[in-house]
Amino acid sequence: MQYIPNILFIIALAAGIGYFTFNIRKIIRNIKLGQKVDASDHKSQRWSNVFRIALGQSKMVVRPIPGLLHIFVYVGFVIINIEVLEIIIDGIFGTHRVLSTVLPTGLYNFLIASFEILAFLVLVGVILFWTRRNIQKLKRFWAREMKGWPKNDGNIILYFEMVLMILFLTMNAADQSLQSLGVAHYVEAGSFPISQFIVPFFDGLSEGTLMVIERSAWWLHILGILAFLNYLYFSKHLHILLAFPNVYFGRVVPQGKFKNLASVTAEVKMMMDPDADPFAAPDEDATEAPAKFGASDVMDLSTTQLLGAYTCTECGRCTSVCPANMTGKLLSPRKIMMDTRDRLEEVGRNIDKNGEFKPDDKQLLNDYILPEELWACTTCNACVEACPVSIEPMSIIMDMRQYLVMEQSAAPQELNTAMTNIENNGAPWPYNQQDRLNWMDEN
Amino acid sequence: MAEYAAQGKLPEVLFFVGCAGSFDDRAKKITKAFVKLLNKANIDFAVLGTEESCNGDPAKRAGNEFLFQMQAMTNIEVLNGYGIKKIVTTCPHCFNTIGNEYPELGGKYEVMHHTQFLKSLLKEGRLKVEGGKFKGKKITFHDPCYLGRANGEYEAPRNLLEKLEVELVEMKRNKSNGMCCGAGGAQMFKDAEPGDKEINVARTEQAQETSAEIIATGCPFCMVMMTDGVKAKNAEENLQVMDIAEMIASADDL
Structure with missing residues (x-):
């Protein structure tokens, strides 16, 4: 007894x-449903970030x-x-x-x-x-x-x-x-x-x-x-545990450095290669599906971004410094993270129920995050800087923009014009590239 | 640059002028002011001129990775063709993209923002800056996102302002907490999403709170946005927007 x-x-x-x-x-x-990330670089900086930002709370005391x-x-x-x-x-x-x-x-x-x-x-x-x-x-x-x-x-x-x-x-x-x-x-x-x-x-x-x-x-x-x-x-409240890995996997290069898509690099290199055979048949042994550009759902995001979604404790420091949000636009970086987590949880429940993910006619884009939110971002990095645990809402916005433009050609009309200009005359405005040096002769 | 190459020479530095610096009427003044300073310091420099093309920043940040990489590789071909080692730009977007995003695509250069370059000229004694007409004036500095947060450079521009002996008054949001002018991420080329205010107007109001006479900046896009913001507030009479290169050039009456 x-x-x-x-x-x-x-x-x-x-x-x-x-x-x-x-x-x-x-x-x-x-x-792990996300795209794999290689974080084997900058080991010492990663650990120093963990000590400084996560253990040392350096961004909290801002x-x-x-x-x-x-x-x-x-x-x-x-x-x-x-x-x-x-x-x-x-x-x-x-x-x-x-x-x-x-x-x-x-x-x-x-x-x-x-x-x-x-x-x-x-x-x-x-x-x-x-x-x-x-x-x-x-x-x-x-x-x-x-x-x-x-x-x-x-x-x-x-x-x-x-x-x-x-x-x-x-x-x-x-x-x-x-x-x-x-x-x-x-x-x-x-x-x-x-x-x-x-x-x-x-x-x-x-x-x-x-x-x-x-x-x-x-x-x-x-x-x-x-x-x-x-x-x-x-x-x-998971941040009490996940803040540490999230900071470890966080950014170790300048905030201004956006990732270059490797699949695009291969394409562009081939286009610019004078020796490339324009009529070459696609490799018959290639079994890989063509890469999808950008992200429309959580599976397209990286494991780091998904970890960030679970780490977010909704403190809203990101949103409170976001210039778009401050001026009444729909965009809220915190909501981007919350939506990502909610959708990921929904996908998780789907897997629990079906053993594997069964398409549910829903995705992160449109069902959770609207294009209007995505297009309001100025990529100013204020949200990234403000996050006390190194989450990057902006990277998700960028990946989703990529999907909108490269998979759906759904950019706002004015941006299409600017991009056409860049393509045709090497500047976002409709000026002739031959006039680039005219400033020299003007007063 | 082609002329340099024809003579088999390599300039000390290549000035990447950028689209705004080449075409925007207001930004062209920054380009010219900076060139005056380069000449005054006897810098052996070149520009790509008609061989220069957009660095691709607006395309990339609008989501068009393909167009970005096309632009990047075209520029890299030209730059590498001439064997360029060192680049200076008056635009933080060119500075960021060429410095951070070109290396992986094969374009590895030492890239400097013009405020960093001018600071180094001062340090080496190749250029002298004196207060002149800005001495004691109240001036606030608007940090361009792609110079500040994106690349951690907050001191070079402030250092130059110090040399101009101005009274630097900081806005509440400055340095790493600086607020965007509203142009980044290709916003420059489109209307803003519906909201209750324009970002550039909000930022201009913050500058007005400091009661500064001049908003100093180091980016042609911030220049456009802040100038429009000042106009929207009908404050052109007592609030100017100037690039630091322009200030130094005009302090010296160049």
């Missing part, structure tokens, strides 16, 4: 981690207030996980504050004290984040694409974190009361700079009641963590 809590704990832990792993594998499978609050929550999240380790050991073996028996008292007390301070800072950060979203109503959290689920999702995450921190502090407070009553099993351990202020509320409570409070808070806290872990997959 006495092992029932241990068994229940192990079952809960296994279920929590099992289901999370199951969903993460789905995410990996979905990301905006100091949310940056600092985010660091509270981020450091709290990372450090408090050491406490979770203790909880897991205690849960499995029925021990209590096992690390206090292993670590020197001073160190253990220091750790618990710092967890408490961090928990408090997380609480402050999360409450202020909630205020920014719901009271201050920052514009970027109230955009068109933030209605319904995305808005609720953002708040649910904040409630989760508030509750977890309150449970953690309540647990510690009850533990202190039990320690001071000298209850067996509750070893004297830990230093509690924050939860000591909760202790007076427990004055006069019986041992039994305190134990119920302590155990409830302990259980709810760890179950809450497992629930939150599994909530990640259904929310925008």
Whole structure:
């Protein structure tokens, strides 16, 4: 009988981690639907980006207030996980504050004290984040694409974190009361700079009641963590894990450098080769389907772009600096990422159901992202620069433009004119190439 | 350039003028101002003239990769044919495309934006810049996206303004957070999508907030957009738009 809590704990832990792993594998499978990317270059720069941008939060603090609050929550999240380790050991073996028996008292007390301070800072950060979203109503959290689920999702995450921190502090407070009553099993351990202020509320409570409070808070806290872990997959909050790989696979060349399509290079080289046989029959052994230019659906995008879609936490810094969005155009770089993820999830569900992807008469273009959005981009890279986790909404816009122009010849009329001019007379305007030097003789 | 080649010579640098610099009336003034500076510094330079063709940036960013690569390879054939090693441009789009996107297609050159080139001339003592009529004037610098964010060059133009002894007043959005003029990504050649404001007007308003007398820039397209923005705000009387090369040339009364 006495092992029932241990068994229940192990079952809960296994279920929590099992289901999370199951969903993460789905995410990996979905990301792999994208075009392969070779990221074997610039290794040292990639790692330095991970340390600087992801671990070091260098882009978060560009905006100091949310940056600092985010660091509270981020450091709290990372450090408090050491406490979770203790909880897991205690849960499995029925021990209590096992690390206090292993670590020197001073160190253990220091750790618990710092967890408490961090928990408090997380609480402050999360409450202020909630205020920014719901009271201050920052514009970027109230955009068109933030209605319904995305808005609720953002708040649910904040409630989760508030509750977890309150449970953690309540647990510690009850533990202190039990320690001071000298209850067996509750070893004297830990230093509690924050939860000591909760202790007076427990004055006069019986041992039994305190134990119920302590155990409830302990259980709810760890179950809450497992629930939150599994909530990640259904929310925008995956960035806490994916930010690191996303930054690693992020840009290591100047932002102005767009990729050159290799398939086009081969074509152009052949066209310009005076020795090429214009009547050559296509290679009969060629089994490869002709390459599709650009992207109309998620499978045409790269794995990096799809990883970016799962990484996006909808903070909207990209959209808030987008010149098109700021001047009332339909384009929102954040929406590009959200649409990409939503479509990828839809494709994933299709695969779950059918074993493989069955065409569903839908695609990313038109069903999610409209040409009007794509054509509003000035390729200014502000969204790319603003993203704290190195996502590139602009690259998806460019790939989809490529599809519109090269597969569908669906450019806006004025652009067709400019492109015809470039083709015919080497300038986007209808001037003769022979007049290129006229400026020299003008005053 | 053909004349140079006929004499079997290679210039120190090739000035890639660009379409705007060749054809747009306002941008041609930048071209001429820059040429004056090159001459003053006794730079041995050449232009491709009628052999130059659009670098392909608007085609690529409009999604026409095929046309872009056609343009790129045509230019590369010409440039490589002459054995060009070093290129300077007054247009950040030419600068970016030739510098970043041509190498993979076989065009490897040292490419400099004219503000970088002028800065290096100053450093080497081949050109002198004095404040002249811009001394103490309030001037704001509009970062061209393809010079700034795209290639991380924020200091060269500011450095030149410093040499002109101006009072540099930054807009709220500057350097890596600078706001686009609205011309990039081939937007220059089409109407904007429906919205509630033009991007160039919004950017001009930001410049007006600094109460600067001149918006300095380093891109012929920013030039067009900002000039139109100033016109839209009816502010031509007290707000000019100038390329840094023009400022240096006119400070010196060239």
